[in-house]
Amino acid sequence: xxxxxxxxxxxxxxxxxxxxxEGVGTSTAxxxxxxxxxxTTPRLITNWGQFRRWYGDVVxxxxxxxxxxxxxxxxxxxxxxxxxxxxRNDAAIARLDLATAAAQVLRVEALGPGDWGNRLFAxxxxxxxxxxxxxAVGFRITLLYFRTAxxxxxxxxxxxxxxxPARIDPDxxxxxxxxxxxxxxxxxxxxxxxxxxxxxxxGFTAPALPPAAPAVAAFAPLAGGSDGVAPMTAVEYEGNPAxxxxxxxxxxxxxxxxxxxxxxVPDEVHPSLNPANQSQLMNTLVTxxxxxxxxxxxxxxxxxxxxxxxIFPPRDTSYAAIYYPWVRVFDPFTRDTVLVxxxxxxxxxxxxxxxxxxxxxxxxxxxxxxIITRDINATRKPLEFTLARGDHDILNxxxxxxxxxxxxxxxGIRVWGARTLSxxxxxxxxxxxxxxxxxxxxxxxxTQWVVFEPNDENTWARVRQVVGDFLTLVxxxxxxxxxxxxxxxxxxxxxxxxxxxxxxxxxxxxxVGIAPVKPAEFVIFRFQQKTTELVAA
Numbered sequence: 001x002x003x004x005x006x007x008x009x010x011x012x013x014x015x016x017x018x019x020x021x022e023g024v025g026t027s028t029a030x031x032x033x034x035x036x037x038x039x040t041t042p043r044l045i046t047n048w049g050q051f052r053r054w055y056g057d058v059v060x061x062x063x064x065x066x067x068x069x070x071x072x073x074x075x076x077x078x079x080x081x082x083x084x085x086x087x088r089n090d091a092a093i094a095r096l097d098l099a100t101a102a103a104q105v106l107r108v109e110a111l112g113p114g115d116w117g118n119r120l121f122a123x124x125x126x127x128x129x130x131x132x133x134x135x136a137v138g139f140r141i142t143l144l145y146f147r148t149a150x151x152x153x154x155x156x157x158x159x160x161x162x163x164x165p166a167r168i169d170p171d172x173x174x175x176x177x178x179x180x181x182x183x184x185x186x187x188x189x190x191x192x193x194x195x196x197x198x199x200x201x202x203g204f205t206a207p208a209l210p211p212a213a214p215a216v217a218a219f220a221p222l223a224g225g226s227d228g229v230a231p232m233t234a235v236e237y238e239g240n241p242a243x244x245x246x247x248x249x250x251x252x253x254x255x256x257x258x259x260x261x262x263x264x265v266p267d268e269v270h271p272s273l274n275p276a277n278q279s280q281l282m283n284t285l286v287t288x289x290x291x292x293x294x295x296x297x298x299x300x301x302x303x304x305x306x307x308x309x310x311i312f313p314p315r316d317t318s319y320a321a322i323y324y325p326w327v328r329v330f331d332p333f334t335r336d337t338v339l340v341x342x343x344x345x346x347x348x349x350x351x352x353x354x355x356x357x358x359x360x361x362x363x364x365x366x367x368x369x370x371i372i373t374r375d376i377n378a379t380r381k382p383l384e385f386t387l388a389r390g391d392h393d394i395l396n397x398x399x400x401x402x403x404x405x406x407x408x409x410x411x412g413i414r415v416w417g418a419r420t421l422s423x424x425x426x427x428x429x430x431x432x433x434x435x436x437x438x439x440x441x442x443x444x445x446x447t448q449w450v451v452f453e454p455n456d457e458n459t460w461a462r463v464r465q466v467v468g469d470f471l472t473l474v475x476x477x478x479x480x481x482x483x484x485x486x487x488x489x490x491x492x493x494x495x496x497x498x499x500x501x502x503x504x505x506x507x508x509x510x511x512v513g514i515a516p517v518k519p520a521e522f523v524i525f526r527f528q529q530k531t532t533e534l535v536a537a
Contacts, residue, residue: 077349
């Protein structure tokens with residue numbers, strides 16, 4: 001309470017009560033995989049164009065399925081994707097040292113490891129801005145990236161080379177003009193380049209006073225980049241959780257990002273990984289979802305599984321769902337079509353369904369986009385295997401969600417399953433598990449204010465109020481089953497949930513129960529003939 005020392009009128013602002021609980025997002029996904037280029041620290045990407053700017057286009061399917069999965073995610077309605085690029089353990093980063101007039105070097109490094117960095121070229125020119133005497137003020141750095149290495153390199157920006165048959169256009173150009181080597185200048189080179197470039201990171205190897213600009217230099221390639229020669233294993237995708245958080249890669253790096261609610265690793269079924277590594281990677285992926293209990297894994301059945309009676313769920317868990325078969329997409333790398341695992345497409349459908357209907361709606365009976373339905377080769381179908389109802393009768397009880405072709409009924413190609421891998425009937429459906437994740441995470445984040453509050457009846461009542469108000473909104477959205485709030489959920493907090501020993505130990509215990517809406521998986525109509533009754537005159 002404020003202390004009043006003299007007479008007068010005092011106006012105070014008082015809190016109206018505890019802050020309402022806000023629902024957390026459920027459609028943010030995380031992907032781990034190899035890409036053409038880019039950083040290995042996770043980055044939030046919001047569309048396919050942005051993915052291409054940071055990570056390049058698709059790569060050969062013999063290398064990775066990840067870019068195809070990212071494209072499928074965005075094409076099917078996904079809008080937020082954390083990308084965790086991985087590389088071989090012996091991969092190296094390309095770099096170029098630009099000399100200055102002082103005892104320091106401006107080092108330009110590719111943003112991530114790989115031989116892609118060797119196809120980066122950097123040039124230093126005087127700035128286009130001049131002083132009153134016509135002298136250049138500052139310097140200018142131009143970066144070129146070629147997806148295919150030029151051989152020989154011909155400066156594509158020199159007008160004199162326009163007719164040169166060896167000249168090729170770069171895939172990416174970055175130009176930074178009016179740069180300064182002075183850290184106090186608003187155009188400081190490290191600030192401008194490092195906050196804007198999707199290709200490189202710059203840094204001085206040693207301090208210098210006064211700061212010195214790099215000398216003018218013609219285009220020169222970065223060197224030393226390597227993809228590595230060691231075969232990829234599950235370890236590269238998993239990352240090392242023991243290192244500092246800023247240095248983690250792969251799944252270990254995504255573990256620190258609380259926003260991630262969907263998780264998929266398309267290369268968990270890549271043929272470059274042997275079955276043992278595939279199984280290890282899948283288990284690591286699912287284990288993270290189970291341990292954090294705030295995300296859900298989307299898995300793939302390996303390619304070539306044409307005998308449905310031989311397809312079984314890889315493990316028992318309610319924190320993952322698996323999909324089959326693979327889908328056919330366009331490959332701009334070969335200008336042909338290829339089969340890829342469907343996890344990225346399905347993750348986009350999850351995000352689309354969450355946005356349009358809510359997390360309580362099963363992400364099934366939804367059209368799959370970004371599939372080639374007409375191939376120049378008529379024998380190549382949009383799905384790896386075309387499934388009939390009899391096949392589905394075998395797979396559905398096992399928890400294998402299928403993608404079915406309903407084009408004959410003019411309904412397109414659809415996800416036709418919404419089951420988790422759990423054998424427990426309570427956790428059979430994807431939307432039930434994800435609804436619980438949503439409610440738990442929302443209540444967790446929305447009640448942080450309770451920590452260190454007095455553990456008394458007043459606090460218990462406020463907790464019951466905010467949690468109850470939130471669940472009322474969830475119920476009204478159609479996510480909970482019941483004609484009344486009492487039928488849909490309960491919230492208990494007080495002497496019936498805590499003993500004096502709990503209170504003495506500093507524990508405030510809240511019990512919450514909800515009745516989730518489950519999908520109408522089997523829609524049954526019963527028909528019978530109605531006979532005409534004759535009435536005597």
